Amino acid sequence: MNLAVPGSLRTPWMIVKRLAAVPLVMLALATMVFIAMRMLPGSPATSLAVGGGAASQSTAEEIAENEARINEALGLNESLADQYTTFLHDVATLDLGRSFYGGNDITKLLGEALPATIELTIAAMLIAVLIGMVTGVVAALRKDTWIDTTTRAIGTVSFSLPWFALGVLSIVIFGVWLRWLPVIGRIPNALDYHPFTNFVLLDAILQDRPELIWPWIKHLILPATTLALSMAGFITRIVRASVLEVLSDDFVRTARMKGLSGGAILRRHVLRNSSLPIVTVLGLQFGSLLGGSVITETVFSYPGVGNLLINGIMQRDYPIVQGAALAIALLFTLVNVVVDLLYLALDPRLRKA
Amino acid sequence: MSETATPSRLRASFRARRLGRGPLAAGSWVVVALFVIVAAFGPLVVGADPARGTNDTLLPLGAPGHLLGTDDLGRDELARMVHGARPLLMVAFLSTTLAAALGIGIGLVAGYAGRWIEWGLMRFMDLALAFPSMLLIILIVSAWRPGVGSLVVGIGVALAPGLARLARALAAREARRDYVLAAKLGGTRSPRILVQEILPNIAGPMLAQVVMTLSVAAGFAAGLSYLGLGIQPPTPDWGYMVQAGQEFLYSAPRLVVMPAAATLVFVVACNFVGDDLRDALDPRSSR
Numbered sequence: 001m002n003l004a005v006p007g008s009l010r011t012p013w014m015i016v017k018r019l020a021a022v023p024l025v026m027l028a029l030a031t032m033v034f035i036a037m038r039m040l041p042g043s044p045a046t047s048l049a050v051g052g053g054a055a056s057q058s059t060a061e062e063i064a065e066n067e068a069r070i071n072e073a074l075g076l077n078e079s080l081a082d083q084y085t086t087f088l089h090d091v092a093t094l095d096l097g098r099s100f101y102g103g104n105d106i107t108k109l110l111g112e113a114l115p116a117t118i119e120l121t122i123a124a125m126l127i128a129v130l131i132g133m134v135t136g137v138v139a140a141l142r143k144d145t146w147i148d149t150t151t152r153a154i155g156t157v158s159f160s161l162p163w164f165a166l167g168v169l170s171i172v173i174f175g176v177w178l179r180w181l182p183v184i185g186r187i188p189n190a191l192d193y194h195p196f197t198n199f200v201l202l203d204a205i206l207q208d209r210p211e212l213i214w215p216w217i218k219h220l221i222l223p224a225t226t227l228a229l230s231m232a233g234f235i236t237r238i239v240r241a242s243v244l245e246v247l248s249d250d251f252v253r254t255a256r257m258k259g260l261s262g263g264a265i266l267r268r269h270v271l272r273n274s275s276l277p278i279v280t281v282l283g284l285q286f287g288s289l290l291g292g293s294v295i296t297e298t299v300f301s302y303p304g305v306g307n308l309l310i311n312g313i314m315q316r317d318y319p320i321v322q323g324a325a326l327a328i329a330l331l332f333t334l335v336n337v338v339v340d341l342l343y344l345a346l347d348p349r350l351r352k353a
Numbered sequence: 354m355s356e357t358a359t360p361s362r363l364r365a366s367f368r369a370r371r372l373g374r375g376p377l378a379a380g381s382w383v384v385v386a387l388f389v390i391v392a393a394f395g396p397l398v399v400g401a402d403p404a405r406g407t408n409d410t411l412l413p414l415g416a417p418g419h420l421l422g423t424d425d426l427g428r429d430e431l432a433r434m435v436h437g438a439r440p441l442l443m444v445a446f447l448s449t450t451l452a453a454a455l456g457i458g459i460g461l462v463a464g465y466a467g468r469w470i471e472w473g474l475m476r477f478m479d480l481a482l483a484f485p486s487m488l489l490i491i492l493i494v495s496a497w498r499p500g501v502g503s504l505v506v507g508i509g510v511a512l513a514p515g516l517a518r519l520a521r522a523l524a525a526r527e528a529r530r531d532y533v534l535a536a537k538l539g540g541t542r543s544p545r546i547l548v549q550e551i552l553p554n555i556a557g558p559m560l561a562q563v564v565m566t567l568s569v570a571a572g573f574a575a576g577l578s579y580l581g582l583g584i585q586p587p588t589p590d591w592g593y594m595v596q597a598g599q600e601f602l603y604s605a606p607r608l609v610v611m612p613a614a615a616t617l618v619f620v621v622a623c624n625f626v627g628d629d630l631r632d633a634l635d636p637r638s639s640r
Contacts, residue, residue, distance in 0.1 A: 028480055033492070153377055156628045160572030162620045164579040165613040168595050170607045183602075239535025295576045299599075310580055313495040321495065328488050 018340055022333060029090050029329040033322060096323040101315055106323040109308060114327055115198035116186055117304035120297070122287055123224035123232070124148070125282055131228065132235025137266065139236065151240070155233040163292045167226040167299035175224060182219050184301045190263035191215060223300040227292050234281045242274030276346050283293060283339030287332055296327075305331075372633050381625035386617050392442045395435035400416075403432040404587040411605050424594075424608055425601060433589040435610060440584040441591055441616065444504050445623075446570035452510030452516055452570070453563045459513070460520020461547050465528045468614040475521060478514035486511040490573060491582065499582040508573045519562050523555040525601050568623035575616045591616045 071077050078086070090096060096106035139151035149197050175183030175254060193212060196203050204212040243266075247250055255265050292305030301307070305324050312320030362476035372378070401419075407427035414422050463474040481489065493507035527533060528551065536546050577583050577591030586593060591612035598608030 023505060025483060029483060031485060032480065104464035153625075157624045158623050160569040160620060160624060162575040162579075162613075162616045164571050164576055164595060165620075166597065166615040168609050168613045171602065172610055176602055176606055269405065288487075291485045294487055294491065295579065298580060309491065313491070314581065316429065321492075325488060329484060330486050333483070 015312065015341060015344065016336060018256060022337055025333050026330060027088075029333065030088065030326060031084075032244045033325045033329065034087050052130060076235060091326060096326070097319040099312075099320050100317045106319055109320070110305065110323055110327050112195065112198050113303060113308045113324070114331070116302065117290075117293055117297070118331070119201075120220065120224055120227065120293055120302060120304055121286070123220050124227035124289060124293075127228035128231035128235055128281075129278065131232040133239055134230070134272070136236045136274075137240025137243055140247070141242045143244065148240075151236055155237040155240075157230075161230040163226055163230070163295045164299050165295055166229065170222050170226055171299070181222055181291055182215075183222060186303055187212065187216050188219075198226060219302075223296045223302055226299070227289060227296045230283050230292065231281070231289060234285060235278055236279045238281055240275050241298050246273050276343065279339060279342050279346060283342075284323055286335045286339070290332055295309060372629060374629075378625055381622040381629070384618060384622035385626050388438060388615075388622075392438035396432075399429075399432050401429035401432035403428060403436040403589045405429075408412060411601070413605075414607060418478065422458075422607065423612065424598070425605075428589075430608070430611070433594060434591075434615065437589040437591045437594055437612060438615070438619075440588065441500060441571065441574055441619065443579075444501060444508065444574035444583065445567060446500075446611075447505045448508035448512070448574065449563060449567045449570045451505060452512035452566055455509060455513035456514075456516025457520045457559060458518040459554075460522075461524045461551060463517070463541070464521040464524025464526075465547055465551060467525070467528075471521065471525075475518070477519050481511070481514045487573070488575070490577060491580075494577065494582045499585060501584050504574065504577055504583050508570050510558040511573070512570060516559070516562060516566060520555065520559060523558060526549055527551045527554050528631045534596060538632065557634050561631040564627045564630045564634070568620060568627045571620045571623050575620060 038136040098105055099109070135151050135154075138303070139148045142148050163349075169182040174181045182188070183238050191212060192199070193203070194207070196206060200212055200216040204210060252265055290306075293304060294309060296302070297306040298310050305327050308320060309324035309328070312318070312324055372382075405428060407423065409416070409419070409423050410425055410427040411422040412419050412427075414420075416422050419431065421430050421434060424430055425431065437593060459474050459478065463471040477514075490504075490507035491513045494503045495507075497503040506531045524547075533546060533550055536550050541550075574583065577590050578590045579596050581593060581596060583592055594612040595609050595616070598605070600614070601608050
């Protein structure tokens with residue numbers, strides 16, 4: 001795994017440059033969504049009109065009729081260049097159109113779904129870091145015992161985990177058999193939640209409704225842990241390596257001589273030194289985490305962007321698919337920028353060079 | 354001669370004796386082998402038709418004539434489990450092959466050609482990598498039409514850039530070596546140099562990476578078929594079986610547990626086998 005810090009981030013000027021790249025990357029991503037939707041074999045209208053393959057019983061006239069309707073709604077009758085201009089204009093003005101079914105404003109749908117996905121991924125990252133730190137430190141301190149071997153074996157698995165299988169099995173164990181945790185949705189309907197920011201924690205504070213918080217956390221635990229496990233494996237390996245490396249360094253010996261306790265050494269030196277690679281992993285793995293959230297949200301009927309995307313695909317609701325894909329790409333790009341900027345905050349060496 | 358050198362160079366870097374060391378690696382090899390055997394020959398042994406519904410719906414485990422019971426449409430669960438292994442294994446294998454062909458092909462050309470060809474090809478790969486792989490696959494599959502073919506193409510395309518990067522780096526290093534220069538001066542044409550000189554020399558580390566890609570592909574294949582973007586019903590498939598079974602979570606959790614556990618065990622075993630193979634193929638990469 002390449003954990004090298006990008007060499008381009010050396011001066012504050014680089015921060016500006018990095019931020020300036022965001023619109024360019026976004027343009028490229030938006031263009032890719034545009035192309036994916038229009039240039040692949042079979043026009044989207046045809047594939048949407050025929051039906052995604054599942055249960056396609058429509059007659060030829062129905063298909064033709066659907067196709068015409070979809071073509072018109074999407075402006076697919078215009079020239080490709082016109083379509084592209086319109087598309088970019090719509091994206092830039094956040095006017096993503098309305099869904100085929102129900103005629104909902106896509107921007108509004110995304111405004112509700114994005115916060116849910118952000119909550120889920122942040123919770124997953126926190127859990128991953130927590131699990132990874134604890135297991136990594138324990139594995140390093142118990143190096144070459146069975147604990148270490150087991151932890152490293154679990155770390156190997158993190159290359160790819162079938163999220164849906166994990167999620168569904170956790171639903172069966174904790175939801176169906178033990179009945180400890182809720183397995184569906186984000187917040188119970190009975191709670192009468194009136195979203196303002198759509199971030200539950202923020203709304204609970206703003207609207208002074210602390211009773212929202214616990215049910216919300218309970219709904220987050222299973223999906224976030226499911227999502228966190230694959231990332232935790234990476235973090236375990238990194239923390240273990242950092243701890244082993246740092247423990248053999250001179251400054252730890254000095255700290256020991258100064259009479260610092262093991263815990264203090266761990267906090268002050270080891271964790272600080274492993275924070276940079278951890279942030280790197282969080283950044284590198286965020287794309288995979290977002291991809292996993294698409295599946296996890298579907299498993300838990302969690303109302304995020306991934307769920308929106310999949311429902312859009314299943315209903316062949318093309319504007320929803322496009323909007324959700326753009327939102328995921330945007331989130332991905334922004335997180336990559338944040339990770340790059342975090343390097344600067346965490347590693348002073350990069351700042352002054 | 355380079356023709357005879359091809360297998361021997363790979364063999365020289367392959368440490369077969371390092372395979373299957375430790376209970377975990379050995380066990381994983383057994384598990385993967387078992388799954389392959391079941392997928393290949395299971396359907397011949399299990400007589401029942403996995404797609405034929407009966408009136409005996411939701412029979413429990415151990416029901417007479419239905420060892421694993423039946424699903425909500427009265428279809429034999431054992432037959433569905435056995436047949437359902439095929440799509441996952443097939444998609445994982447085919448998409449990895451496609452990713453390897455695309456990735457190694459592009460990487461070789463980019464690394465050997467250098468200059469603007471390299472720049473163009475690799476920026477194109479960067480663009481694909483700027484997208485979360487899962488989203489790329491979902492877009493490709495849904496814009497086309499869900500099924501094994503589009504899933505193989507989607508996963509193959511999404512996983513190719515990672516392999517292309519490695520192939521480019523390795524090929525660029527080899528392209529500067531004396532033997533390549535000698536072949537050039539000897540008048541060997543570029544395609545021949547690529548395939549007969551450079552490819553055999555990057556085969557070891559490349560294959561190690563391809564093997565790791567296999568388990569990633571298996572993970573994607575399972576996840577997307579769960580989403581309903583894989584092989585279409587009535588052909589049984591573990592991912593789709595889990596999705597369909599979720600409706601009966603409380604009355605018949607086994608409909609979900611069996612295919613989910615099978616998928617989990619298979620993908621996890623693939624991870625260990627991949628890790629083990631990589632150690633044997635590319636000893637430098639082991640931690």
